[in-house]
Amino acid sequence: MARKLQTEIRKEQIAEAALGVVHAHGLRGLRMERVAQRVGIVPSALYRHFSGKQAVIDAMLDLIRGKLEGIVAAASDEPLPPMDRLRHLLRQHLALVQHFQAIPRLLFSDEVCVGNSARKARIYETISRYLEAVAGLVRQGQADGSVRDDVDADTVAVMYLGLFQPAAILMFMSDGGFDAARHIDRAWGAFYEGIAPPSSKVTTHSHNRPHAGAKRP
Amino acid sequence: MARKLQTEIRKEQIAEAALGVVHAHGLRGLRMERVAQRVGIVPSALYRHFSGKQAVIDAMLDLIRGKLEGIVAAASDEPLPPMDRLRHLLRQHLALVQHFQAIPRLLFSDEVCVGNSARKARIYETISRYLEAVAGLVRQGQADGSVRDDVDADTVAVMYLGLFQPAAILMFMSDGGFDAARHIDRAWGAFYEGIAPPSSKVTTHSHNRPHAGAKRP
């Protein structure tokens, strides 16, 4: 019964295709016909796999959540000091968003949630989980002394989100004219300065981020 | 000829009403009928003042741009040291966004831009101007020594945007459960730490931000 597998594959194909449509045309441009065309079938065939457009949207959100969880897990397992893992995650996240521009468009679009509080709650949960993972890394940093104790880990996590979210938006709005990668590299410096323990402050700043060995002296 | 004035007032009423609809129903829920109902007229009457829905959206964007320019100008004229003006602007901005939740929904919604590159460019320009004003304040801070010289003012401006943008999104997604004001207060501390000159670093951190008198020693 390779049939069940086929079905799963088809569903994923469809979700990916939908992601592509959102990438190209925005959420407003998400039409069943476009999705079907990308898969290579006729619109009505989509209803063999999904109950309707809303279900396709849900599938996209599941896909995105999976991808996000993937990079978070990968970064968490990295054999690096906590803050380096965080920076690694930041890069991964940027790469992911650059590849699937639909991600911020979907997650941060109210359209998806209007009149669907269950979905809204699920998205909030996804973001919350992401933030919790980041906060966890920050707390590890606080435990090993690479992050000052008097900042709130959850606040730092939201600030971390603020490192690339505006960058992603500007990247989109400027049609790629805004260099998000450069911004993030530069911003990370100031970001880290703000949460590093006073003892590790360096005058030259810029590109050198202290490694984890910097236990409080 | 109070007629011309009346027309202007009507147009503004309509734009405000549209803003209210977006606030309540999201951009997807922006329907001519709802806008008309809020104004107290019938849908077809809207076409006496606007050529169509797209024109109404443009009017909303104009309104928003005006409001943003307003708080920026007000904050810039405040008789305070640059970084205090920036913090003041941050609070004003949060208040504005809390009152008109439609603002982030519109400005950062790709829906508005899809198939309308002119509008996209205009929005990008609005954001850019805002960022330029913030960067200007940062440069003033660098000039008077309250901000370190080795950070890029434009980068800081985007980071500043990142202070409340994620907060606004979380506020919306959590139906107000996320306390954006508290986040911003806390985040400002770490933000300022990150860009303050090394000499002014304080161990206790938290709520005390150095005043402008802190010329470099």
Next chain:
DNA sequence: CGATAATGTGAATAAGCATTCACATTAAGT
């Protein structure tokens, strides 16, 4: 091979909504 369930097709349905139009009402200027 033949039964059968899954998947794909094309045409038809129908609902939502912006927009238009012919006509009514209001208010400004003389």
Next chain:
DNA sequence: ACTTAATGTGAATGCTTATTCACATTATCG
């Protein structure tokens, strides 16, 4: 007060698009 342009009204139009349905095709399993 009368003319006229502006504004408002209600019904009608038409386009876009999701969705459905009867029928065709495919592939799996006995």
